[in-house]
Amino acid sequence: MLGSWASAFGSLSVGGTTEEIGEEFSYLGQYKEPYSLLAFVLHPSPHSQFVERDHRHTMEMTLLKMLGVLLCALVACAEVAPVAEFDLAKMAGKWYIVGFATNSQWFVSHKDSMKMGTSIMTPTDIGDIDLNYANLNSDGSCWRMTHLAKKTDTPGRFTFHSQRWNNDNDMRVVDVIYDDYALIHTIKTKDGVSEVLNKLYSRTPQVSEDLQLKFRQFSLDTGVLAENTVILPPNAECPAA
Numbered sequence: 001m002l003g004s005w006a007s008a009f010g011s012l013s014v015g016g017t018t019e020e021i022g023e024e025f026s027y028l029g030q031y032k033e034p035y036s037l038l039a040f041v042l043h044p045s046p047h048s049q050f051v052e053r054d055h056r057h058t059m060e061m062t063l064l065k066m067l068g069v070l071l072c073a074l075v076a077c078a079e080v081a082p083v084a085e086f087d088l089a090k091m092a093g094k095w096y097i098v099g100f101a102t103n104s105q106w107f108v109s110h111k112d113s114m115k116m117g118t119s120i121m122t123p124t125d126i127g128d129i130d131l132n133y134a135n136l137n138s139d140g141s142c143w144r145m146t147h148l149a150k151k152t153d154t155p156g157r158f159t160f161h162s163q164r165w166n167n168d169n170d171m172r173v174v175d176v177i178y179d180d181y182a183l184i185h186t187i188k189t190k191d192g193v194s195e196v197l198n199k200l201y202s203r204t205p206q207v208s209e210d211l212q213l214k215f216r217q218f219s220l221d222t223g224v225l226a227e228n229t230v231i232l233p234p235n236a237e238c239p240a241a
Contacts (some may be wrong), residue, residue: 038124038142057179070150080185080222082156082172089179095119097133098207099200101219101229108228115235116205117143127151134238142238153220166190176219196222198229202226205234 050133084185100107117135124130131147149171150156156173167190174230175183182201187194200215212231219229 019026026047075195080156080172080174083174083176086156086176087178088127088129088151088155088171091121091129091173091176091182091202092123093121095121095201095203097230097232098202098204098205099212099215100231101198101224102195104195104197111228111230113138114232116138116218116232117235119201120235123149131160132241134241136184136236136238141163142241144238158188162188175214181207183215185218185222198222198224207231224238 032066093128095118097119100111100114108235117133119129119134120130120132122130122132128151129149131149133143133145134211137143145164147160147162147169149160149169151158156169160169160171161167162169163190163201165199167188170187172185173182174185180203184201186199189195198215200211200221202211215231216229218227220226
């Protein structure tokens with residue numbers, strides 16, 4: 001079990017950027033197991049005498065904090081399950097993307113300029129779901145993206161590969177009232193690095209304070225920093241494609 005957790009430690013990004021985590025683990029790349037990593041922190045090997053004491057102490061504290069964060073995030077991700085008695089047919093139609101939550105560096109850099117978009121969900125005859133996204137840009141142009149999310153053996157859980165971002169997506173509908181809102185949790189993985197993305201969908205551009213609080217709390221519970229959970233401002237809609 002420890003061996004499997006070691007690979008998860010090296011791939012799950014929750015706090016900070018994936019580059020930062022990658023740099024920390026590449027520094028200790030020879031320690032493949034978590035218990036070996038802790039052994040290094042608590043009992044440095046002889047070659048560490050060449051590392052300055054202050055730098056080593058900083059590294060020790062950084063690694064211990066990072067291991068704690070990654071353990072919490074790993075447990076949170078493992079516990080996120082799709083809603084019971086999921087009904088794919090009732091997901092059909094137009095949704096507004098009103099909430100967005102992720103620690104992805106791209107989002108952190110652009111969140112202040114993001115606005116509400118729309119998604120049209122179309123179930124297929126074999127249980128997959130077509131996802132068509134649209135967002136009106138400030139210059140009047142439309143950003144569009146489509147995915148075919150394929151069903152899994154678990155109702156409410158879908159997977160797809162994004163050609164645009166070259167990542168693999170594990171998408172789960174974790175809470176839904178079909179004529180009101182849907183909370184969708186996605187684990188996005190690229191080059192062995194995973195990040196959590198939570199989206200709050202609504203049938204209308206407005207959502208209640210209670211629903212906003214529920215979304216914020218869920219995002220905290222799944223490892224997203226409070227400042228990286230955003231209720232998007234309203235936006236004009238793209239014309240029909």
